[in-house]
Amino acid sequence: MSFERLSFPLTAFVNQEPLKMALLLNAINPRIGGILVRGQKGTGKSTAVRALADLLPEIEVVAGCRFNCNPDDPTNMCEDCRARFDKGEKLPKEKRKMRVITLPIGATEDRVVGSLDIEKAIREGIRALEPGLLAEANQ
Structure with a gap:
C-alpha cells in the first residue's frame, strides 16, 4: 500500500499574506535569494513552502x-x-x-555541504565527495 502526500493549497492560508507574497516573489524571481520563514511550531511554515513547491x-x-x-x-x-x-x-x-529539502535543526556542516566519502577512499584509494543537502537542493 502506498500513500501519496496530500497538498494543502497555498490560497487556503488565512492571514499569511506577507508569507504568501514572499514565497511567490521568490518563485517568480529566484535571484531574490530566498526567504527565512520563522514562527511558532504548528503555524504552517513547512506546509506553506510545500504548497508553493506543488505549484511550481x-x-x-x-x-x-x-x-x-x-x-x-x-x-x-x-x-x-x-x-x-x-x-x-x-x-x-x-x-x-x-523538491522541498528539510534542514534538520542539528545539521552539521558536513551534512549540509557534503564530506569526503571515507568508504570509497579506503576501498578504492580515491578522493570522492559524498554530497550533502545543498546538492540535493540544487536547482
Missing part, C-alpha cells in the same frame, strides 16, 4: 546526476556533467518536481 513547474535535470545539474547550463554543471558535456556527449535529461 517540473524542472529538467541531468539523469543520474547527484547534483541535479541543469542540462542546458554548462557554466553551472558539476565536474562529471561538465566533462561529459565538453566531450560532446548528449546528456540524458529527466523531468522532476521541485
